[in-house]
Amino acid sequence: MRHTLAVLVENNPGVLARVAGLFSRRGFNIDSLAVGRTESPDVSRMTIVVEGDERVLEQVNKQLHKLVDVIKINDITADEYVDRELVLIKVNADPAQRGEVMQIADVFRARIVDLGRKTVTLECTGNDGKINAFEESLRPYGIKELVRTGKIAMLRGTKYTGLQENGD
Amino acid sequence: MKKTGAQILVESLLAEGVDTIFGYPGGQALPIYDALYDADIRHILTRHEQGAAHAADGYARASGKPGVCLATSGPGATNLVTGIANAYMDSIPLVAITGQVPTSMLGRDSFQEADITGITLPITKHNYLVKDVNDLAKIVREAFYIATTGRPGPVLIDMPRDVSAGETDYTDPGPVHLPGYDIKKDPDPEQVARAVRAIEEAERPVIYAGGGVINANAHVELLKFAEMLLAPVATTLMGLGGFPGNHPLSVGMLGMHGSKYANYAVSECDLLIGVGVRFDDRVTSKLEAFAPNATVVHIDIDPAEIGKNVGVDIPVVGDVRATLRELAGRLQPRLASRWRDKIQTWKKEYPIEFEENGRIKPQEVIREIYNATGGNARITTEVGQHQMWAAHYYTYTRPRTFISSGGLGTMGFGFPAAIGVQLACPGETVIDIAGDGSIQMNIQELATAVSHKLPVKIAILNNGFLGMVRQWQELFYNRRYSYTELDNPDFVKIAEAYGAVGIRVDKKSEVRPALDEALRVDKPVVLDFQIEREENVLPMVPPGEAINNMLG
Ligand SMILES: Cc1ncc(C[n+]2csc(CCOP(=O)(O)OP(=O)(O)O)c2C)c(N)n1
Ligand SMILES: [Mg+2]
Numbered sequence: 001m002r003h004t005l006a007v008l009v010e011n012n013p014g015v016l017a018r019v020a021g022l023f024s025r026r027g028f029n030i031d032s033l034a035v036g037r038t039e040s041p042d043v044s045r046m047t048i049v050v051e052g053d054e055r056v057l058e059q060v061n062k063q064l065h066k067l068v069d070v071i072k073i074n075d076i077t078a079d080e081y082v083d084r085e086l087v088l089i090k091v092n093a094d095p096a097q098r099g100e101v102m103q104i105a106d107v108f109r110a111r112i113v114d115l116g117r118k119t120v121t122l123e124c125t126g127n128d129g130k131i132n133a134f135e136e137s138l139r140p141y142g143i144k145e146l147v148r149t150g151k152i153a154m155l156r157g158t159k160y161t162g163l164q165e166n167g168d
Numbered sequence: 169m170k171k172t173g174a175q176i177l178v179e180s181l182l183a184e185g186v187d188t189i190f191g192y193p194g195g196q197a198l199p200i201y202d203a204l205y206d207a208d209i210r211h212i213l214t215r216h217e218q219g220a221a222h223a224a225d226g227y228a229r230a231s232g233k234p235g236v237c238l239a240t241s242g243p244g245a246t247n248l249v250t251g252i253a254n255a256y257m258d259s260i261p262l263v264a265i266t267g268q269v270p271t272s273m274l275g276r277d278s279f280q281e282a283d284i285t286g287i288t289l290p291i292t293k294h295n296y297l298v299k300d301v302n303d304l305a306k307i308v309r310e311a312f313y314i315a316t317t318g319r320p321g322p323v324l325i326d327m328p329r330d331v332s333a334g335e336t337d338y339t340d341p342g343p344v345h346l347p348g349y350d351i352k353k354d355p356d357p358e359q360v361a362r363a364v365r366a367i368e369e370a371e372r373p374v375i376y377a378g379g380g381v382i383n384a385n386a387h388v389e390l391l392k393f394a395e396m397l398l399a400p401v402a403t404t405l406m407g408l409g410g411f412p413g414n415h416p417l418s419v420g421m422l423g424m425h426g427s428k429y430a431n432y433a434v435s436e437c438d439l440l441i442g443v444g445v446r447f448d449d450r451v452t453s454k455l456e457a458f459a460p461n462a463t464v465v466h467i468d469i470d471p472a473e474i475g476k477n478v479g480v481d482i483p484v485v486g487d488v489r490a491t492l493r494e495l496a497g498r499l500q501p502r503l504a505s506r507w508r509d510k511i512q513t514w515k516k517e518y519p520i521e522f523e524e525n526g527r528i529k530p531q532e533v534i535r536e537i538y539n540a541t542g543g544n545a546r547i548t549t550e551v552g553q554h555q556m557w558a559a560h561y562y563t564y565t566r567p568r569t570f571i572s573s574g575g576l577g578t579m580g581f582g583f584p585a586a587i588g589v590q591l592a593c594p595g596e597t598v599i600d601i602a603g604d605g606s607i608q609m610n611i612q613e614l615a616t617a618v619s620h621k622l623p624v625k626i627a628i629l630n631n632g633f634l635g636m637v638r639q640w641q642e643l644f645y646n647r648r649y650s651y652t653e654l655d656n657p658d659f660v661k662i663a664e665a666y667g668a669v670g671i672r673v674d675k676k677s678e679v680r681p682a683l684d685e686a687l688r689v690d691k692p693v694v695l696d697f698q699i700e701r702e703e704n705v706l707p708m709v710p711p712g713e714a715i716n717n718m719l720g
Contacts, residue, residue: 055475062472062474068346
């Protein structure tokens with residue numbers, strides 16, 4: 001099963017290498033990893049999507065905890081959360097096809113961010129499923145280039161996984 | 169007052185109570201060595217950085233204090249790597265300090281630059297590249313704190329030359345604040361209660377004790393706990409000495425080269441209590457068949473060890489000593505146990521034994537070492553058959569008296585470790601039980617022992633083979649001895665060339681007199697015992713078998 005972990009880490013150099021190294025060394029499968037600053041400048045947040053059964057997840061959790069730079073880990077899989085990913089896709093589109101591509105973009109509420117002579121570059125955000133569907137719809141036209149940010153996620157409502165204890 | 173990074177390092181080491189460090193200088197470590205020149209710290213110059221790391225490791229294992237080693241950048245740092253990995257696998261508190269090229273030269277493949285924090289990422293508990301001299305004091309404090317608390321382990325501090333030469337005002341960094349590092353010392357009462365219930369219900373409990381008992385200084389608590397339960401105690405290689413080997417409840421070592429009665433006890437128990445252990449494959453062998461009928465209680469300070477290799481019924485996360493105390497406080501002592509009696513009969517029925525003949529048997533040498541030292545020596549070992557014989561035929565009754573490379577199985581560990589042990593325990597007898605192969609991996613440290621007048625003894629069980637590998641070739645590769653026979657140098661001459669004493673022993677009748685002589689001399693001594701060449705270590709669990717399915 002796929003799990004989504006929200007991991008708060010100290011913003012030290014090398015912290016990404018420590019986390020990535022741990023996953024590869026112990027044979028854990030990372031689906032995606034997105035990292036960036038948080039509301040506090042000393043702390044970064046990683047959203048890690050990892051595949052594994054309960055036992056693997058338990059080890060992932062415990063081994064991550066052993067890294068001195070890891071402050072807090074939250075497996076939010078079972079909670080209500082919002083998740084988003086951003087994708088940029090450069091797709092073949094000569095003038096004849098452009099209309100169709102734009103219609104697809106419309107359906108997915110994607111935006112055109114660049115136009116070439118024979119290509120269109122689109123930006124789309126959404127959850128996993130939406131991004132996958134968007135990609136599939138464009139595939140027949142010939143995808144020249146594709147880049148995904150990896151998923152970021154946040155709990156819904158007043159709950160949060162930040163540094164402070166939950167208020168409720 | 170302004171101080172250099174190197175001076176701050178020295179002050180910080182002193183503040184941590186460090187009195188001895190093991191090291192080897194070089195260009196990028198020059199500022200550090202300059203500060204050491206008139207510092208109140210004893211520096212032991214080994215003859216190889218690997219020797220420095222193992223010596224610091226041995227010092228830590230014998231004393232319970234963190235060991236400290238120091239090397240220059242590049243090749244000096246990479247030479248520490250095996251020693252660091254060794255300490256990591258056996259959870260030994262070690263602080264390794266390396267020189268590094270100046271920060272402005274980092275990342276440019278500068279002369280003698282090696283990314284040692286990158287290289288040691290998977291073999292350290294934590295590591296640091298110091299980029300600002302103002303962070304140094306805080307980092308050193310954290311490093312010692314991390315190395316020695318919780319599950320101990322090595323921490324590396326990489327110090328670019330401009331950091332060690334740079335100046336700043338030294339201020340005490342104060343207490344450590346690490347939000348991502350918390351240790352749970354006291355076990356959860358709920359988990360303790362469950363363990364108590366399981367213990368009360370068990371008819372055939374077995375205690376499986378490891379290096380965690382020694383790390384936690386929990387030998388007294390373990391003894392008391394075992395006596396309350398009347399439970400046999402099987403130890404791992406790392407656990408030897410954590411429970412008195414001569415105690416009626418001791419069943420010696422378990423696992424691949426364990427005693428039959430230890431392995432039988434584990435296979436038939438209905439409750440297995442793992443104490444400071446990690447269910448290593450050299451212990452469990454075939455996992456599905458390990459303690460098949462037992463409820464498993466696992467006590468360890470490191471939560472990640474629980475459930476890593478085997479499913480655990482009752483996890484108890486906490487300091488081993490505190491936990492054993494807590495458990496003992498809630499249990500009623502047993503007065504009689506049929507299970508214990510059964511194990512006593514197994515002990516009589518399946519003793520660890522060997523056949524004597526006219527030649528020198530390795531087992532006999534170890535037994536004589538035990539007799540000659542009254543069992544009061546600190547023993548270190550290299551890795552191979554001799555290591556297993558040292559585990560079987562010498563009885564360890566106190567913690568920190570058997571010092572051996574368990575997890576990594578590092579040939580070349582024992583001798584430099586013995587140097588560290590001797591420095592930690594002046595006045596005590598320290599013997600490295602060595603193989604003719606292993607001793608040649610760090611034999612250069614004879615110079616260190618001689619120059620520091622350390623009367624360490626080396627007992628080489630010389631079989632002319634990489635014996636343990638040969639044994640596997642004999643048993644599982646149809647006696648095809650591929651590259652395991654050794655053409656050895658004259659070890660007596662080597663000893664003498666270094667200024668140590670060398671004694672060759674090729675007759676049975678000379679074993680004890682030679683040992684007595686070696687113990688009498690107040691110098692390093694190399695004993696070259698010409699033993700039976702193709703003796704095997706038995707009993708043995710063949711690879712992939714259940715542990716009660718033993719050869720021999
Ligand atoms: C550094 C290192 N290299 C290789 C090995 C693999 N190995 C394990 S035991 C052994 C043979 C050791 O020979 P020796 O020191 O003579 O001991 P013996 O088994 O003969 O007692 C070897 C090569 C190892 N453990 N460590
Ligand atoms: Mg040998």
